[in-house]
Amino acid sequence: MQKRYIxxxxxxxxxxxxxxxxxTMLRTIFDFYLTKSNCYSNLEYLSTKIESRLSGSxxxxxxxxxxxxxMYDSGADTVYLQPCMVPHWVRGRKETCFTKxxxxxxxxxxxxxxxxxxxxxxxxxxxxxxxxxxxKELDSxxxxxxxxxxxxxxxxFDHKHLSTxxxxxxxxxxxxxxPSRAAKYGAVGSIVRSMSSINNDFPHTGVxxxxxxxxxxxxxxxxxSFSSADKLLQELxxxxxxxxxxxxxxxxxxxxxxxxxxxxxKGSIKPNEIILAGGHLDAWDNxxxxxxxxxxxxxxxxxxNMFKTxxxxxxxxxxxxxxxxxENGGAGGKAYFENTKxxxxxxxxxxxxDAGGFSPRGISVDTTxxxxxxxxxxxxxxxxxxxxxxxxxxxxADINPLKKLGVPLIGFQPDGQKYFxxxxxxxxxxxxxSKRELELSAGVIGGxxxxxxxxxx
Amino acid sequence: MQKRYIxxxxxxxxxxxxxxxxxTMLRTIFDFYLTKSNCYSNLEYLSTKIESRLSGSxxxxxxxxxxxxxMYDSGADTVYLQPCMVPHWVRGRKETCFTKxxxxxxxxxxxxxxxxxxxxxxxxxxxxxxxxxxxKELDSxxxxxxxxxxxxxxxxFDHKHLSTxxxxxxxxxxxxxxPSRAAKYGAVGSIVRSMSSINNDFPHTGVxxxxxxxxxxxxxxxxxSFSSADKLLQELxxxxxxxxxxxxxxxxxxxxxxxxxxxxxKGSIKPNEIILAGGHLDAWDNxxxxxxxxxxxxxxxxxxNMFKTxxxxxxxxxxxxxxxxxENGGAGGKAYFENTKxxxxxxxxxxxxDAGGFSPRGISVDTTxxxxxxxxxxxxxxxxxxxxxxxxxxxxADINPLKKLGVPLIGFQPDGQKYFxxxxxxxxxxxxxSKRELELSAGVIGGxxxxxxxxxx
Numbered sequence: 001m002q003k004r005y006i007x008x009x010x011x012x013x014x015x016x017x018x019x020x021x022x023x024t025m026l027r028t029i030f031d032f033y034l035t036k037s038n039c040y041s042n043l044e045y046l047s048t049k050i051e052s053r054l055s056g057s058x059x060x061x062x063x064x065x066x067x068x069x070x071m072y073d074s075g076a077d078t079v080y081l082q083p084c085m086v087p088h089w090v091r092g093r094k095e096t097c098f099t100k101x102x103x104x105x106x107x108x109x110x111x112x113x114x115x116x117x118x119x120x121x122x123x124x125x126x127x128x129x130x131x132x133x134x135x136k137e138l139d140s141x142x143x144x145x146x147x148x149x150x151x152x153x154x155x156x157f158d159h160k161h162l163s164t165x166x167x168x169x170x171x172x173x174x175x176x177x178x179p180s181r182a183a184k185y186g187a188v189g190s191i192v193r194s195m196s197s198i199n200n201d202f203p204h205t206g207v208x209x210x211x212x213x214x215x216x217x218x219x220x221x222x223x224x225s226f227s228s229a230d231k232l233l234q235e236l237x238x239x240x241x242x243x244x245x246x247x248x249x250x251x252x253x254x255x256x257x258x259x260x261x262x263x264x265x266k267g268s269i270k271p272n273e274i275i276l277a278g279g280h281l282d283a284w285d286n287x288x289x290x291x292x293x294x295x296x297x298x299x300x301x302x303x304x305n306m307f308k309t310x311x312x313x314x315x316x317x318x319x320x321x322x323x324x325x326x327e328n329g330g331a332g333g334k335a336y337f338e339n340t341k342x343x344x345x346x347x348x349x350x351x352x353x354d355a356g357g358f359s360p361r362g363i364s365v366d367t368t369x370x371x372x373x374x375x376x377x378x379x380x381x382x383x384x385x386x387x388x389x390x391x392x393x394x395x396x397a398d399i400n401p402l403k404k405l406g407v408p409l410i411g412f413q414p415d416g417q418k419y420f421x422x423x424x425x426x427x428x429x430x431x432x433x434s435k436r437e438l439e440l441s442a443g444v445i446g447g448x449x450x451x452x453x454x455x456x457x
Numbered sequence: 458m459q460k461r462y463i464x465x466x467x468x469x470x471x472x473x474x475x476x477x478x479x480x481t482m483l484r485t486i487f488d489f490y491l492t493k494s495n496c497y498s499n500l501e502y503l504s505t506k507i508e509s510r511l512s513g514s515x516x517x518x519x520x521x522x523x524x525x526x527x528m529y530d531s532g533a534d535t536v537y538l539q540p541c542m543v544p545h546w547v548r549g550r551k552e553t554c555f556t557k558x559x560x561x562x563x564x565x566x567x568x569x570x571x572x573x574x575x576x577x578x579x580x581x582x583x584x585x586x587x588x589x590x591x592x593k594e595l596d597s598x599x600x601x602x603x604x605x606x607x608x609x610x611x612x613x614f615d616h617k618h619l620s621t622x623x624x625x626x627x628x629x630x631x632x633x634x635x636p637s638r639a640a641k642y643g644a645v646g647s648i649v650r651s652m653s654s655i656n657n658d659f660p661h662t663g664v665x666x667x668x669x670x671x672x673x674x675x676x677x678x679x680x681x682s683f684s685s686a687d688k689l690l691q692e693l694x695x696x697x698x699x700x701x702x703x704x705x706x707x708x709x710x711x712x713x714x715x716x717x718x719x720x721x722x723k724g725s726i727k728p729n730e731i732i733l734a735g736g737h738l739d740a741w742d743n744x745x746x747x748x749x750x751x752x753x754x755x756x757x758x759x760x761x762n763m764f765k766t767x768x769x770x771x772x773x774x775x776x777x778x779x780x781x782x783x784e785n786g787g788a789g790g791k792a793y794f795e796n797t798k799x800x801x802x803x804x805x806x807x808x809x810x811d812a813g814g815f816s817p818r819g820i821s822v823d824t825t826x827x828x829x830x831x832x833x834x835x836x837x838x839x840x841x842x843x844x845x846x847x848x849x850x851x852x853x854a855d856i857n858p859l860k861k862l863g864v865p866l867i868g869f870q871p872d873g874q875k876y877f878x879x880x881x882x883x884x885x886x887x888x889x890x891s892k893r894e895l896e897l898s899a900g901v902i903g904g905x906x907x908x909x910x911x912x913x914x
Contacts, residue, residue: 031617034617160487160491162487162841162842162843197892197893198891383845386845388840388845415816415843417894434655434874435654436654436874
């Protein structure tokens with residue numbers, strides 16, 4: 001018994017010392033992030049100096065060059081481009097949408113084409129509009145009532161959810177899959193209420209996909225702003241036979257060659273074991289993509305700068321990855337997975353930041369129960385830095401394919417209450433970024449990578 | 458032993474049931490706040506329809522009338538005005554500030570007078586400017602170097618603090634007490650770098666006080682925006698003998714009669730025991746006071762609406778208090794204390810929300826250790842609603858006097874990373890408010906009052 005107590009005591013002291021040392025190191029890491037990091041200025045450059053960077057665009061190509069240089073500047077010993085073929089969808093002319101009231105007055109609505117949608121004829125597409133509240137209603141109305149019409153999916157966020165991601169998750173099917181499901185009944189166009197937390201006049205774009213197993217016909221699909229949707233409902237109430245005209249010049253061009261940008265600092269002890277932090281470099285063309293996902297990109301790059309500036313030699317290889325084409329295809333995530341598999345690369349962890357540049361709130365961890373429990377052991381270290389929740393959950397769209405290789409995944413979760421105010425709109429601009437919030441979250445990401453590197457998983 | 462186990466089991470079941478019931482009730486409360494509450498629309502009205510509401514102003518009088526009606530509309534069975542004499546300081550003409558460079562070119566700076574400051578002569582005040590980094594430097598330079606000059610307190614937030622409140626707490630003495638300390642050495646004016654988290658051109662006002670025990674002479678005092686302060690430093694570098702001219706038309710008028718607005722729902726079981734939620738109705742004249750502290754006022758009023766709409770009859774008397782004159786005198790808080798003392802009113806808890814309308818983050822509790830430990834028992838109930846921290850700490854400026862009567866105090870602590878971006882500036886406007894963040898924090902306040910009412914303290 002005596003012996004057991006002594007061992008316990010030694011263990012306690014050892015853990016105690018490690019804990020103090022980690023907590024001191026985390027404090028040093030946060031001092032760096034709050035006073036010396038470049039993520040805010042990097043994000044300013046990416047958001048405001050490079051034009052829209054949707055996959056396949058000249059802006060995306062410029063963003064790739066910028067990320068490569070930024071990674072070198074941040075201390076990467078190697079940076080390389082990982083090729084992937086990406087869809088090249090272009091928005092074309094500014095979209096318009098209008099109805100006419102009983103006095104023949106034109107009422108305009110703010111819309112934007114959904115990513116991957118076909119356009120309308122040049123003179124626009126005019127048809128009667130029909131409001132649909134859910135798929136059940138769509139299916140019950142059927143071809144008899146839908147054929148030849150433009151369907152208006154009028155779905156709202158359920159604000160009872162504490163997570164806005166849950167609101168989005170419930171409704172986004174109407175944006176993504178609604179067009180083909182409407183076309184199946186002969187609809188000629190699809191309009192969806194913007195996936196928005198708030199009532200304003202910014203339409204929210206986002207990806208849609210034609211499902212040819214549901215319907216072979218492709219119809220133009222757009223989103224209407226929250227307040228324009230309300231205005232449209234009012235007009236529909238006054239005239240249930242209301243005709244609407246939408247005009248969209250978008251089209252899908254041939255695939256383009258693009259790249260993930262991968263920057264790394266070789267591990268000093270286990271160079272063949274990788275710890276990854278990533279965000280996606282592509283962003284919707286209508287805004288600056290500051291929150292989605294410029295923030296995740298600069299936070300990932302800043303991890304390199306942290307190791308460099310604090311003169312920490314990582315034991316494992318640290319990788320910052322700026323993924324391409326998260327928004328409308330996921331080609332970058334797939335290419336990264338294929339490359340990892342082909343070269344039999346070992347990742348001991350992959351973290352993704354793709355939920356905006358807001359204050360830290362938590363992480364979701366997708367790994368074995370044992371490793372998850374180890375992560376829970378970090379809770380007291382991370383608690384002072386606003387990490388409230390460590391939960392079991394998904395990693396992120398770009399790193400999720402790595403799960404098939406058994407890689408433990410972490411999804412970084414900042415405070416999400418305002419994310420869907422800006423998400424996929426022209427209002428997702430750099431001035432919506434708080435320097436301190438961005439840096440604190442970057443600090444959590446840097447701190448986590450430090451813990452994984454020193455403590456293993 | 459057997460008996461003890463049985464008692465433990467019964468206790469466990471009982472606590473378990475109470476916990477489930479409270480947690481279900483909290484969920485109902487948050488459903489209300491996220492879908493039916495009026496705090497956002499109330500804040501819109503208060504911020505945008507009532508002009509600036511600094512104590513003693515016509516705007517403040519209108520705000521008092523509005524709050525009274527809003528409390529009745531929200532379900533108060535009694536609303537009354539609690540008189541207090543408040544200072545009536547007015548800003549007067551728009552402040553100006555300039556220097557001239559070597560080419561005689563005028564360089565303008567964004568400044569604003571500090572609350573309670575005297576003005577300058579109509580033609581302005583011109584003198585040599587001297588940069589001071591801290592009081593130690595001021596004291597060591599002394600009268601020989603300070604006399605006849607305008608002192609520029611060039612103090613920065615130390616961003617290593619995780620709490621912006623800590624940054625503010627360290628530097629605000631230069632705004633409040635700096636003028637008298639500079640006047641002691643013969644300074645003729647005082648300029649302080651704005652207490653700002655960020656680099657922009659909004660000057661931050663705030664209260665200052667002349668301390669006649671330090672110096673009988675009163676000198677004009679203003680704040681300069683962060684970026685103008687940088688510009689001024691540049692000019693000073695080029696010309697260390699630089700003259701500066703400031704022009705301020707502010708003055709202190711005679712005290713005015715004003716009011717705290719107190720709305721209550723009488724307790725059904727213990728009507729003589731009060732639970733209070735409050736914010737302050739007055740706000741600096743330069744902005745809309747949306748975060749500081751319109752948010753706290755509407756969140757406090759919404760507690761009444763919660764009890765009414767959810768048909769919960771509170772056991773204790775629930776009071777919403779819109780305090781007057783928190784910003785430049787604290788007359789409302791003192792009047793509330795005096796009234797409480799005189800009438801021997803029993804408060805079982807007082808909560809103040811005066812840190813902006815942001816996402817919930819925690820509460821600080823100022824009470825006995827026993828009661829604090831009871832509060833910690835609520836942690837798991839509040840954790841799903843983004844309450845990460847329950848700490849021992851202060852209540853708030855308006856309720857702090859009640860501590861002398863032994864009242865347990867709670868300071869509501871939302872996420873504070875952006876508070877000092879807007880604090881006391883013309884940029885503290887309604888458009889900076891997130892509806893969901895405001896409502897979630899209001900929900901925590903409502904939920905806490907429910908817990909205190911049903912569980913006692």
